[in-house]
Amino acid sequence: xxxxxxxxxxxxxxxxxxKGRDDxxxxxxxxxxxxxxVGITLGxxxxxxxxxxxxxxxxQAGSWVGLENYLRLFEDARLLNSLKVTFTYVLVGTPLQxxxxxxxxxxxxxxxxxxxxxRSIFYLPSLLGASVxxxxxxxxxxxxxxxxxxVLALVGITGPGWISDPSTALWTIILLxxxxxxxxxIIFLAGLRQIPTMYYEAAQMDGASAFRQFRSITLPLxxxxxxxxxxxxxxxxFQSFTQAFIVSxxxxxxxxxxxxxxxxxxxxxxxxxDMGYASAMAWLLLVIIAGFTAVNFVASKKWVFYDD
Amino acid sequence: MTTEATAEVRTSTxxxxxxxxxxxxxxxxxxxxxxSVAVHAVLIAASAFLLYPLAWMVVSSLRxxxxxxxxxxxxxxxxxxxxxTEGWTSLQDSFSLYLWNSAVVVSLxxxxxxxxxxxxxxxxxxxxxxxKRTFFALMLMTIMLPFHxxxxxxxxxxxxLDWINTILPLVVPKFLAVDAFFVFLMVQFIxxxxxxxxxxxxxxxxxxxxxxxxxxxxxxxxxxxxTAIFTFVWTWSDFFGxxxxxxxxxxxxVPLALRNFTDSQGSSSFGPLFAMSLVSLVPVFLxxxxxxxxxxxxxxxxxxx
Numbered sequence: 148x149x150x151x152x153x154x155x156x157x158x159x160x161x162x163x164x165x166k167g168r169d170d171x172x173x174x175x176x177x178x179x180x181x182x183x184x185v186g187i188t189l190g191x192x193x194x195x196x197x198x199x200x201x202x203x204x205x206x207q208a209g210s211w212v213g214l215e216n217y218l219r220l221f222e223d224a225r226l227l228n229s230l231k232v233t234f235t236y237v238l239v240g241t242p243l244q245x246x247x248x249x250x251x252x253x254x255x256x257x258x259x260x261x262x263x264x265x266r267s268i269f270y271l272p273s274l275l276g277a278s279v280x281x282x283x284x285x286x287x288x289x290x291x292x293x294x295x296x297x298v299l300a301l302v303g304i305t306g307p308g309w310i311s312d313p314s315t316a317l318w319t320i321i322l323l324x325x326x327x328x329x330x331x332x333i334i335f336l337a338g339l340r341q342i343p344t345m346y347y348e349a350a351q352m353d354g355a356s357a358f359r360q361f362r363s364i365t366l367p368l369x370x371x372x373x374x375x376x377x378x379x380x381x382x383x384x385f386q387s388f389t390q391a392f393i394v395s396x397x398x399x400x401x402x403x404x405x406x407x408x409x410x411x412x413x414x415x416x417x418x419x420x421d422m423g424y425a426s427a428m429a430w431l432l433l434v435i436i437a438g439f440t441a442v443n444f445v446a447s448k449k450w451v452f453y454d455d
Numbered sequence: 456m457t458t459e460a461t462a463e464v465r466t467s468t469x470x471x472x473x474x475x476x477x478x479x480x481x482x483x484x485x486x487x488x489x490x491s492v493a494v495h496a497v498l499i500a501a502s503a504f505l506l507y508p509l510a511w512m513v514v515s516s517l518r519x520x521x522x523x524x525x526x527x528x529x530x531x532x533x534x535x536x537x538x539x540t541e542g543w544t545s546l547q548d549s550f551s552l553y554l555w556n557s558a559v560v561v562s563l564x565x566x567x568x569x570x571x572x573x574x575x576x577x578x579x580x581x582x583x584x585x586x587k588r589t590f591f592a593l594m595l596m597t598i599m600l601p602f603h604x605x606x607x608x609x610x611x612x613x614x615x616l617d618w619i620n621t622i623l624p625l626v627v628p629k630f631l632a633v634d635a636f637f638v639f640l641m642v643q644f645i646x647x648x649x650x651x652x653x654x655x656x657x658x659x660x661x662x663x664x665x666x667x668x669x670x671x672x673x674x675x676x677x678x679x680x681x682t683a684i685f686t687f688v689w690t691w692s693d694f695f696g697x698x699x700x701x702x703x704x705x706x707x708x709v710p711l712a713l714r715n716f717t718d719s720q721g722s723s724s725f726g727p728l729f730a731m732s733l734v735s736l737v738p739v740f741l742x743x744x745x746x747x748x749x750x751x752x753x754x755x756x757x758x759x760x
Contacts, residue, residue, distance in 0.1 A: 168583045168584055168585070169582050169583060169584065169663065170584045170585055172582065172662070172663045172664075173578045173582040173583075173584035173587075174584070176574045176575065176577055176578035176582065176663070176667070177574070177575055177578045177584075177590070178574075179570070179571035179574060179575070179630060179631050179632050180571060180572075180574070180575035180594070180631065180632040180635075180638065182631050183571070183628060183631025183632050183633045184590075184593065184594075184597070186612075186631070187605070187609065187628050187631055187633050188597050188600070188605060188633065189593075190608070191604075191605040191607075191608035191609050191612065192600075192604055192605055192608075194608035194611075195604055195605060195607055195608050198607060198608065205611070205614070251498070251501065254494050254497060254498055255498070257490075257491070257494060259491055259494060259495065259498075261495075265498050265502065266751065267743075267747060267751075268502045268505070268506065269501075269502070269505065270743075270747075270750075270751065271505075271506070271509075271743060272505055272509075274688060274739060274742075274743050274750070275509075275736055275739060275740075277689075277692045278692040278694075278710065278735065278736060278739065279692070279694050279709075279710040279711075279713045279714055279732075279735070280710075280713060280732035280733070280735045280736050281736075283713060283717055283728065283732050284508060284509075284512050284729075284732060285508075286717075287515075287523075287725065287729075288508055288511075290524075292524035293524065294508065294511050294527050297524070297525075297526065297527035298527045301527065326505065330754050333751055333754045333755050334754060334755060334758055336755070337755035337756075375758060376758075379758060382599065382601075385601070386601050386602070386603070388694075388695055389694045389695065389710075392694070392698075393694075393714060393717070396717070396718070397714075397718075409603060412603060413698075416606070416607050416610075417610070417699060422607045422610075422611070425607050426607050426608075428603075429601070429603040429604045429606070429607065430604065432601055432603055432604075433600075433601055433603075433604050436601055440599075
């Protein structure tokens with residue numbers, strides 16, 4: 148969010164003074180970045196927008212098709228299903244992950260011994276979670292013979308094949324997402340450390356219960372950070388790809404139940420080379436993410452508390 | 456409103472996670488003993504629960520394949536080192552090659568990111584130039600841009616340049632500061648360095664090049680180290696880029712090799728699969744062990760994952 152803060156700053160300030168400029172030297176320093184901005188980001192963005200109105204594919208030069216790709220988006224049942232899958236992942240996975248992060252951060256913030264060690268342990272999955280190796284591990288954990296079912300068998304339950312059952316496959320990936328709660332936990336922990344102890348001391352003198360203290364002190368003072376984690380978490384979750392790809396063996400299956408939007412986009416653009424359509428999909432994703440972020444900001448006025 | 460609001464977030468997240476466990480101990484020591492035992496119990500249980508899959512992975516990499524799915528326990532009776540030797544050579548090329556490919560990509564990515572991002576950051580933090588604010592705003596916006604919007608044209612571009620099946624698409628952008636997040640991180644860091652230091656140098660006749668190279672860079676070491684370690688971890692794990700651009704087996708990086716391992720092998724070789732998965736995690740784990748402080752501080756102060 149600091150990025151957002153800077154952004155509104157950068158656009159809000161008045162014109163800069165022209166004296167003391169070092170334009171030429173500055174462009175030397177900015178040369179690599181400018182090349183990247185134009186060649187790797189803005190240029191491709193413009194091309195992507197153009198392609199989204201064509202039927203370009205790597206195999207044939209495209210021709211202008213107007214809004215056809217965009218209209219196709221809303222008639223494509225697999226695409227609509229991939230949106231449903233992705234929304235479920237984002238809207239269930241992110242809050243659950245943040246709840247776990249906040250819960251553990253609260254426990255760690257009680258001045259216990261060994262906080263550093265716990266913090267490291269809880270952070271480790273976050274660091275490894277994006278890897279192919281962990282996604283492979285997940286596939287074996289939740290396989291019909293996997294660790295989870297072996298443990299269930301010990302208490303006499305025959306578990307389903309979690310990955311091969313369309314009703315549970317997505318949930319294993321959501322669980323993997325929750326498992327990586329360490330990074331937001333560290334941010335929460337840093338935020339909790341900022342809350343002045345005297346607030347709690349005063350509340351205790353007034354006889355406030357632990358729950359009351361949490362509700363009336365911790366939650367409001369931490370709300371800007373909860374908001375920060377929520378916005379970034381949602382933006383990131385919309386873009387996740389690797390886990391669904393590996394867990395489903397690249398298919399988004401079974402029965403499209405783990406067909407994330409990004410996975411479908413990849414299939415359209417890079418296995419079917421329907422690049423015009425994939426570009427339209429990418430712009431829809433951008434609009435959706437921007438929409439969610441905007442809604443988050445508007446809603447934040449109702450619940451995020453700023454102490455100044 | 457939003458400006459103040461988000462500015463507040465920034466200041467409140469910029470905090471040294473510091474020496475843990477010292478703060479509130481004194482103030483709330485009354486009901487400590489019993490609750491702290493309970494809290495430790497919860498935390499230990501949670502840790503065990505989280506780490507168990509990883510431990511199971513380690514143990515499974517040392518078990519004969521037919522034993523892996525027979526017991527949920529962690530007790531090892533024999534050590535099946537063969538999983539490692541078998542896994543190492545079970546794909547078209549030796550795993551050494553994939554590790555080497557990954558190491559090359561990662562090293563170049565780190566060098567490229569450090570050079571290009573520190574240069575841009577210095578300009579944004581310490582120089583005056585036309586359209587500075589516009590460019591800074593653009594830079595910040597690219598941080599939040601979902602990369603899907605650019606991958607199709609990028610692919611077409613790299614295809615035209617004949618860069619498919621080379622590491623260039625994975626490496627060249629890093630030299631062009633595309634990971635703008637690190638530019639931002641370094642700008643923040645440079646702003647914290649007193650201006651008097653570079654002004655003194657300027658009075659002594661040093662130009663921007665000298666101030667940057669001889670004064671700023673040495674002072675920026677913590678920010679550079681944070682950047683390096685995050686670039687290391689992210690690039691090492693990067694799957695999507697490799698999937699797009701590396702199609703011939705001799706160019707595969709480790710994540711891609713692993714993916715193809717899962718595809719090409721039947722259910723008979725889970726032992727070797729676990730072994731190689733574990734090998735792929737070793738560098739990240741080492742980064743965790745030796746770079747933890749930087750990683751944790753980086754997250755706490757900037758909110759990156």
